[in-house]
Amino acid sequence: MKQFQYSRPATQQAVIDAINKPGAKIIAGGTNLVDLMKRGVTAPDKLIDINHLPLKNIAPVKGGLHIGALALNSVVSENKLVVAQQPLLSMALKAGASPQLRNMATVGGNILQRTRCAYFYDTTMPCNKREPGSGCGAIGGYNRMHAIFGASDKCIAVHPSDMCVALVALDATVIVQSKKGTRRIPFADFHRLPGEHPDLDNNLAAGELILGVEIPDNNFAKNSYYLKIRDRQSYAFALVSVAASLELEGNTIKNARLAMGGVAHKPWRLVEAEKALIGKPVSAETFNIAAQIAIQGAKTYGGNDFKLKLAPATITEALKHASGLV
Amino acid sequence: MKSKNPPEEPAHENNFLESSRRDFLKHSGLLTAIALTPAPLVSAAQKGFDEKIADLYEKVPVSLEVNGVKHQLSIEPRVTLLDLLREQLELTGTKKGCDHGQCGACTVHVDGHRVNSCLTLGVLVSGKKITTIEGLAKGDQLHPMQEAFIKHDGFQCGYCTPGQIMSAVACIREGHANSEHEIREYMSGNICRCGAYPNIVNAIQEVKEGGQPV
Structure with a gap:
C-alpha cells in the first residue's frame, strides 16, 4: 500500500476544510477503501478520519427517520426504530456482506462503495472507471455479474450495495454538507449512470461530506421484503436483488415500491412496474405482469443473459413474500 | 500506560532499525529525486523541503489494549490491525488468510465487536480494547468454545480456526445462535476450505445450549 498521511480533524468544519484538498479521502469503516488501497486501485495522499464525528445517531425527525452517516450497518440493521418502521432497510442490510464487515461499515461508506467489477479491481486490466480511456474489460469479457440496465459502451459495472436498493425504494434523501452549506439529494439522483464518465459513481461534489440519510414515514412496514439471489446462500454480492414494499387495503395494492440491485450502475428503481401494481389485486398474475414490465429495455452482454429470466422471477418471488402470498 | 507484554523488550531495537531504515530511504530517495529533478526544484529541496517530505509520513502514536495488556505504539498509518498484532506484538494466533476481508481468518474483537482486522487500520483503533484468540483462554483453562471445537472436530x-472461534463467540454474544440456519448465516463471514462447517455448527450449538457464559 502506498504511504499516506493520516489526520483526524477535530470538528466537522475542520473535516470539510480538509476534504476539499486534492488527494484527500475520507475514511470511516474502511472496509472498501482499505481493500482498494491494498490493491493499488486507489492511492490517496491523505486519509481524513471522521469516525469521531457525532454522526452515528438514529432518531425520528419530522415526517421520517434520520440515520447518521457513521451509524454502523450492523447497528442500523438491528435498531428498533428501523426494524419497526423500515424493515426493508433492515432486511437489505442483513443481506449484505458479513457480520464482521457490517460491524465496521458505515451508512455513508456503504453509499459511496465502489463497484466490485473484477476489471475495476485488477490493475493489469483495462477499466474506464479506474483509468478513463483505457477501455472496458467486461464488455466482451467476464460479465456474469454485470448490468442489464442503463449501461454504456464505456462501462457495464453495477453498484454493489444492498442497503442502497432499499433506500432508493423508500424514497430516502441524502443530506450532505460542504463549505457552501447543506444540501439534500433525493436518493434516486445520488448515484449516476456510467455514460461517458464511468469514473464518476455519483453526484457528490468535491468537498461534500455525507451527514446522513432521511427516510420519510410510510405504511410499508407490514408488507416489505428484500430478496437477494447470489452464487452462494450468504456473504456474496447479488446477481439480482429486489426490494419490494407494498401498502395493502384488503386484497388491493394501494401503494407499491420496487427496486433492484445487481442490475445497474446505480440502485435501480422500477417506477413503471410500481404503477402496474397500484390498484391491482394481490395475485401471482399481478406480480408477473409487473415483473415483465420491470425488465423492459434490459440489455445483456453474454455472461449475464440469464438475468433476463432471473430478474423477473426474483421480482415475482419478492412480491409474493412482501404480500404474504408465500 | 507502559506495556507489560514481553514483546515490549526488543522494541528499542526494532525502533532503532526502523528509524535507520527510514533515514536511509529518506536520504537515498532524496538523492534519486534530486538526480531526476529540474534545477529549481533541487534548490527548493536544498532549502529543507526534504524535511517536509519526511514529516508527511511520520509514524502515528497509537495506544491500545490487547487481551488486557496496554500498549503504546508508533505505527505507519498504513499498518493494519492484523499486521500490528502479528508483526509488532507477535500475537500470531490471528491469521492472515485473504488479507482482503473475504475469508474471516483475521477476525478479532474490537471493544467486544467482531471485525476483520485485515481491513482495520491500526490508527483507527487507538484507545480501543482488542481481544484475539490468545485472549480467550484463562491460563490453561480453555474457553468453552475452544473446548467445543476440539470435541466436535471443528x-x-x-x-x-482462530477466526472461526472469535466469530463463534461473538455469534452467541450477539444472540444470533438460535438455530442451525441462523448460526450458518451469522458465521458466513468465516470461510473454511476444509469444509468443517457441520462440526463448527455443532460446536457452537453445544456451547449455546450449555448456557455457560462466553
Whole structure:
C-alpha cells in the first residue's frame, strides 16, 4: 500500500476544510477503501478520519427517520426504530456482506462503495472507471455479474450495495454538507449512470461530506421484503436483488415500491412496474405482469443473459413474500 | 500506560532499525529525486523541503489494549490491525488468510465487536480494547468454545480456526445462535476450505445450549 498521511480533524468544519484538498479521502469503516488501497486501485495522499464525528445517531425527525452517516450497518440493521418502521432497510442490510464487515461499515461508506467489477479491481486490466480511456474489460469479457440496465459502451459495472436498493425504494434523501452549506439529494439522483464518465459513481461534489440519510414515514412496514439471489446462500454480492414494499387495503395494492440491485450502475428503481401494481389485486398474475414490465429495455452482454429470466422471477418471488402470498 | 507484554523488550531495537531504515530511504530517495529533478526544484529541496517530505509520513502514536495488556505504539498509518498484532506484538494466533476481508481468518474483537482486522487500520483503533484468540483462554483453562471445537472436530488444517472461534463467540454474544440456519448465516463471514462447517455448527450449538457464559 502506498504511504499516506493520516489526520483526524477535530470538528466537522475542520473535516470539510480538509476534504476539499486534492488527494484527500475520507475514511470511516474502511472496509472498501482499505481493500482498494491494498490493491493499488486507489492511492490517496491523505486519509481524513471522521469516525469521531457525532454522526452515528438514529432518531425520528419530522415526517421520517434520520440515520447518521457513521451509524454502523450492523447497528442500523438491528435498531428498533428501523426494524419497526423500515424493515426493508433492515432486511437489505442483513443481506449484505458479513457480520464482521457490517460491524465496521458505515451508512455513508456503504453509499459511496465502489463497484466490485473484477476489471475495476485488477490493475493489469483495462477499466474506464479506474483509468478513463483505457477501455472496458467486461464488455466482451467476464460479465456474469454485470448490468442489464442503463449501461454504456464505456462501462457495464453495477453498484454493489444492498442497503442502497432499499433506500432508493423508500424514497430516502441524502443530506450532505460542504463549505457552501447543506444540501439534500433525493436518493434516486445520488448515484449516476456510467455514460461517458464511468469514473464518476455519483453526484457528490468535491468537498461534500455525507451527514446522513432521511427516510420519510410510510405504511410499508407490514408488507416489505428484500430478496437477494447470489452464487452462494450468504456473504456474496447479488446477481439480482429486489426490494419490494407494498401498502395493502384488503386484497388491493394501494401503494407499491420496487427496486433492484445487481442490475445497474446505480440502485435501480422500477417506477413503471410500481404503477402496474397500484390498484391491482394481490395475485401471482399481478406480480408477473409487473415483473415483465420491470425488465423492459434490459440489455445483456453474454455472461449475464440469464438475468433476463432471473430478474423477473426474483421480482415475482419478492412480491409474493412482501404480500404474504408465500 | 507502559506495556507489560514481553514483546515490549526488543522494541528499542526494532525502533532503532526502523528509524535507520527510514533515514536511509529518506536520504537515498532524496538523492534519486534530486538526480531526476529540474534545477529549481533541487534548490527548493536544498532549502529543507526534504524535511517536509519526511514529516508527511511520520509514524502515528497509537495506544491500545490487547487481551488486557496496554500498549503504546508508533505505527505507519498504513499498518493494519492484523499486521500490528502479528508483526509488532507477535500475537500470531490471528491469521492472515485473504488479507482482503473475504475469508474471516483475521477476525478479532474490537471493544467486544467482531471485525476483520485485515481491513482495520491500526490508527483507527487507538484507545480501543482488542481481544484475539490468545485472549480467550484463562491460563490453561480453555474457553468453552475452544473446548467445543476440539470435541466436535471443528477443524482440519486449523488455519481458519482462530477466526472461526472469535466469530463463534461473538455469534452467541450477539444472540444470533438460535438455530442451525441462523448460526450458518451469522458465521458466513468465516470461510473454511476444509469444509468443517457441520462440526463448527455443532460446536457452537453445544456451547449455546450449555448456557455457560462466553
